[in-house]
Amino acid sequence: MSVGEAVIQINDLRHTYLKGTPLQVEALKGVTMEVRRGESLGIIGRAGSGKSTTVQHFNGLIRPRQPGKVVVFGQDMSDPTFNVRQIRLKVGLVFQYPEAQLFERLVGDDVAFGPFKMGLALPEVKERVRWAMDMVGLPFEKFADRFTFSLSGGEARKAAIAGVLALRPEVLVLDESTSGVDPRGRKDLLADIRRFHDQEGLTIVFISSNMEDLASLVDRVYVLEDGRTVLEGSTAEVFAQTERLHAAGLGTPQITQVMHLLRQRGLAVDDRIVDVAKAEEEIWKTLSS
Numbered sequence: 708m709s710v711g712e713a714v715i716q717i718n719d720l721r722h723t724y725l726k727g728t729p730l731q732v733e734a735l736k737g738v739t740m741e742v743r744r745g746e747s748l749g750i751i752g753r754a755g756s757g758k759s760t761t762v763q764h765f766n767g768l769i770r771p772r773q774p775g776k777v778v779v780f781g782q783d784m785s786d787p788t789f790n791v792r793q794i795r796l797k798v799g800l801v802f803q804y805p806e807a808q809l810f811e812r813l814v815g816d817d818v819a820f821g822p823f824k825m826g827l828a829l830p831e832v833k834e835r836v837r838w839a840m841d842m843v844g845l846p847f848e849k850f851a852d853r854f855t856f857s858l859s860g861g862e863a864r865k866a867a868i869a870g871v872l873a874l875r876p877e878v879l880v881l882d883e884s885t886s887g888v889d890p891r892g893r894k895d896l897l898a899d900i901r902r903f904h905d906q907e908g909l910t911i912v913f914i915s916s917n918m919e920d921l922a923s924l925v926d927r928v929y930v931l932e933d934g935r936t937v938l939e940g941s942t943a944e945v946f947a948q949t950e951r952l953h954a955a956g957l958g959t960p961q962i963t964q965v966m967h968l969l970r971q972r973g974l975a976v977d978d979r980i981v982d983v984a985k986a987e988e989e990i991w992k993t994l995s996s
């Protein structure tokens with residue numbers, strides 16, 4: 708699936724929480740980014756750098772009120788007369804604490820909630836629920852009739868992702884939503900999302916403080932620092948900027964660090980490598996040449 712035109716464009720966005728009160732926080736001070744159709748995009752930045760605030764503009768959870776522009780699927784989001792319902796179906800957002808997103812008693816009902824609200828016929832709803840639950844690794848037979856409150860943290864996260872996937876969005880935004888899942892489950896989930904992206908062209912926006920996870924999923928990265936976009940590039944390009952990332956309080960995937968150190972010690976390996984399999988190949992190639 709090739710990458711297409713920009714479906715979300717944000718230009719010099721600013722956002723202040725609790726404006727005009729003593730508690731006001733200038734969360735965004737100039738964020739510029741675009742999300743292109745069919746791409747897998749990552750956003751990184753320290754705690755409080757504005758990642759969640761930025762992506763909440765993608766589906767109208769926060770509407771731009773200050774200067775700065777947000778255009779989503781051609782729609783200017785600052786237009787107060789515009790109803791965001793349509794955009795919410797196109798841009799699915801899974802929150803940082805997806806448990807807060809589950810509100811039905813039974814898991815199956817929870818995943819079905821969105822498709823029901825869309826007015827789909829029952830067989831279609833059922834099919835979507837089954838598909839979305841299988842997709843995230845919560846088999847329908849086993850989990851549909853479970854109480855949502857009885858799910859583990861990781862399962863609750865998966866259920867929340869299923870609820871959003873069931874809307875069949877064009878853009879899926881995952882805001883740290885895989886962090887509570889155990890490593891094996893996370894790896895499976897990331898592989899599923901990646902496969903879904905590759906096969907069906909789902910556009911992905913992934914926020915994670917786990918650089919390994921991020922590198923395994925995304926092709927392009929934006930770095931936020933103190934409410935501003937400070938760096939953008941392919942995953943390899945961004946992770947090659949070790950010093951710049953350190954200045955922003957961030958690290959690089961461990962395998963990239965290993966490659967960097969090997970290179971400093973004189974082994975002529977490419978240190979712009981972000982995944983283990985490629986690193987192994989590169990080291991082997993260099994040693995046997």
Ligand SMILES: Nc1ncnc2c1ncn2[C@@H]1O[C@H](COP(=O)(O)OP(=O)(O)OP(=O)(O)O)[C@@H](O)[C@H]1O
Nearest residue numbers: 724725732734752753754755756757758759760761
């Ligand atoms: N609802 C809110 N009310 C007031 N301030 C807020 C609110 N939400 C976020 N903030 C503040 O805005 C700034 C940016 O927060 P945001 O949640 O966007 O950062 P983040 O990059 O997602 O951080 P994290 O990695 O911790 O999730 C922070 O200073 C935060 O305290």
Ligand SMILES: [Mg+2]
Nearest residue numbers: 758759760803
């Ligand atoms: Mg956040």
